[in-house]
Amino acid sequence: MLLALDTSAGTSAAVVRDGRVLARAEEAGTRSHAEVVGVLIADALAGADVSPRDLDGVAVGMGPGPFTGLRVGIAAARAVAGALGIPVLPVVSPDALALGRAEPTLVVTDARRRESAWTLYDTPDAEGLPVRRAGPAHAPSDAVEEAAAALASGIRFTRLDASLIPADALGLLAERLLALGRPLGPAEPLYLRAPDASPPGAPKRVSA
Amino acid sequence: MLGIETSCDETGVGIVRGRDLLANVIASSMEEQARFGGVVPEVAARAHLEALQPTLAAALAEAGVGLADLDALAVTSGPGLAGALMVGIGAAKGLAQATGLPLYGVNHLVGHVGADLLRTETDADRGELELPTIALLVSGGHTSLLLVRDLLDDVELLGETIDDAAGEAFDKVARLLGLPYPGGPEIDRAAASGDPGAIRFPRGLTAPKDRDRHRYDFSFSGLKTAVARWVEAARDRGEEVAVPDVAASFREAVVDVLTAKALDACREHGIPRLLLGGGVVANRRLRELAETRAADAGVALRIPPLALCTDNGAMIAAIGAQLVDAGRPPSDPRFGADSTLPVTRVQA
Numbered sequence: 318m319l320l321a322l323d324t325s326a327g328t329s330a331a332v333v334r335d336g337r338v339l340a341r342a343e344e345a346g347t348r349s350h351a352e353v354v355g356v357l358i359a360d361a362l363a364g365a366d367v368s369p370r371d372l373d374g375v376a377v378g379m380g381p382g383p384f385t386g387l388r389v390g391i392a393a394a395r396a397v398a399g400a401l402g403i404p405v406l407p408v409v410s411p412d413a414l415a416l417g418r419a420e421p422t423l424v425v426t427d428a429r430r431r432e433s434a435w436t437l438y439d440t441p442d443a444e445g446l447p448v449r450r451a452g453p454a455h456a457p458s459d460a461v462e463e464a465a466a467a468l469a470s471g472i473r474f475t476r477l478d479a480s481l482i483p484a485d486a487l488g489l490l491a492e493r494l495l496a497l498g499r500p501l502g503p504a505e506p507l508y509l510r511a512p513d514a515s516p517p518g519a520p521k522r523v524s525a
Numbered sequence: 526m527l528g529i530e531t532s533c534d535e536t537g538v539g540i541v542r543g544r545d546l547l548a549n550v551i552a553s554s555m556e557e558q559a560r561f562g563g564v565v566p567e568v569a570a571r572a573h574l575e576a577l578q579p580t581l582a583a584a585l586a587e588a589g590v591g592l593a594d595l596d597a598l599a600v601t602s603g604p605g606l607a608g609a610l611m612v613g614i615g616a617a618k619g620l621a622q623a624t625g626l627p628l629y630g631v632n633h634l635v636g637h638v639g640a641d642l643l644r645t646e647t648d649a650d651r652g653e654l655e656l657p658t659i660a661l662l663v664s665g666g667h668t669s670l671l672l673v674r675d676l677l678d679d680v681e682l683l684g685e686t687i688d689d690a691a692g693e694a695f696d697k698v699a700r701l702l703g704l705p706y707p708g709g710p711e712i713d714r715a716a717a718s719g720d721p722g723a724i725r726f727p728r729g730l731t732a733p734k735d736r737d738r739h740r741y742d743f744s745f746s747g748l749k750t751a752v753a754r755w756v757e758a759a760r761d762r763g764e765e766v767a768v769p770d771v772a773a774s775f776r777e778a779v780v781d782v783l784t785a786k787a788l789d790a791c792r793e794h795g796i797p798r799l800l801l802g803g804g805v806v807a808n809r810r811l812r813e814l815a816e817t818r819a820a821d822a823g824v825a826l827r828i829p830p831l832a833l834c835t836d837n838g839a840m841i842a843a844i845g846a847q848l849v850d851a852g853r854p855p856s857d858p859r860f861g862a863d864s865t866l867p868v869t870r871v872q873a
């Protein structure tokens with residue numbers, strides 16, 4: 318049984334077991350992750366009527382997404398897993414939205430600063446799992462489709478804009494990846510952007 | 526009680542039993558910040574996320590306890606850098622859900638005062654923190670003067686910096702002088718052979734006209750500019766900059782204002798006690814001048830051990846333990862990061 322958590326867009330928590338969703342709790346707000354993360358975990362556990370000790374792992378979305386919120390979910394997931402002595406199962410967040418879609422799909426989420434995060438998916442593989450064709454990457458929000466099309470090799474895709482990555486799908490995907498022995502997502506967040514700072518140059522002159 | 530602190534660039538986890546310090550582990554992102562010559566919030570927040578679980582594990586090992594031995598958790602909810610605070614809050618809330626432990630959101634500045642409650646093996650004979658006290662809290666993130674009548678119920682902000690924190694001023698002036706980051710210890714070292722009276726740099730907000738509105742506020746940005754002008758003028762004249770004299774004179778201007786205002790507050794409020802806190806307490810000249818001036822004024826000076834002066838989780842745990850002892854309920858589970866949390870709110 319897994320707890321799943323994603324804060325790469327809104328905040329979503331879920332409990333899944335053996336391909337079934339036992340509970341899901343979420344809030345769409347994109348600036349309230351730190352406020353709601355605890356209560357949503359509690360709601361998901363209560364909704365599934367399970368205790369933390371029943372968990373076998375914590376699936377967590379590694380983004381991409383606005384960094385400040387993204388880190389809240391990862392910090393919480395690592396703390397839950399660390400406290401219970403169970404593994405963290407990192408997942409590329411948009412993969413959760415591509416799961417179960419039969420046609421090529423472009424998943425688009427907000428990345429702030431008039432940019433969007435996008436990931437382009439082919440049709441699923443033989444196991445029905447998402448296949449990333451390009452991305453995740455950032456592009457100006459008004460040029461996402463051009464950016465994706467440039468790497469699409471002519472395939473037609475459906476665009477899917479999301480303001481929340483559903484943690485239940487994320488948890489189900491983590492279960493499948495584990496069961497099939499497939500690689501999970503990256504251990505560190507998908508920042509896709511360096512910190513907005515540069516090493517200082519010479520001090521600016523202050524006198525005339 | 527386990528406390529988590531992530532308000533600036535140190536990831537701190539501390540464990541206390543009542544007032545006994547069991548563990549105090551700090552990971553700093555200072556090396557990464559050094560590339561940028563100052564604390565970059567995004568760099569700090571990334572480093573917190575990487576450091577948090579290892580720091581937590583190290584603190585439990587140092588205290589020789591397991592999570593099952595804990596009674597409650599505390600985490601800094603503000604003031605501080607919002608993105609940095611949120612990493613600690615996310616981790617604390619995850620930990621609270623996994624363990625079922627009650628969670629207290631704690632005020633960082635009051636935490637600096639709470640640090641003085643802690644007993645360590647080496648300073649058992651340091652005596653008790655007596656209240657009321659004036660508290661001067663100086664770091665790279667804040668410069669605040671507090672009047673503490675009661676740790677949990679009556680903390681008043683007398684004044685704070687209106688621009689740079691004192692620690693930031695040290696960093697910026699160090700850069701002007703071509704010294705590395707962090708500036709505090711570098712300025713201290715350079716100043717050792719300098720004459721603190723060589724150059725009379727301005728003392729911010731000490732003019733008679735500032736007495737009404739800014740009696741206990743600080744300003745270091747004018748001082749920083751004055752140092753820059755002085756250095757430029759010397760270079761324009763083709764002279765070599767006397768780094769030790771500039772460093773000593775600059776440092777003297779900073780610690781003069783800090784200690785003068787702190788002791789002015791002691792006098793005005795009739796409180797013969799002054800507590801120092803924050804990373805800048807590591808500055809030798811600040812401690813020295815505070816000691817001299819406090820002794821002259823008949824004020825008892827308290828300085829917690831240095832490892833408890835810099836930002837740390839133990840001080841947050843200390844306040845958490847006080848809240849539990851006072852029978853306070855845990856914080857609302859929906860509390861968040863408040864980058865400007867006022868000192869009047871000890872608990873989020």
Ligand SMILES: [Zn+2]
Pocket residue numbers: 633637664666667803804835836
């Ligand atoms: Zn501090």
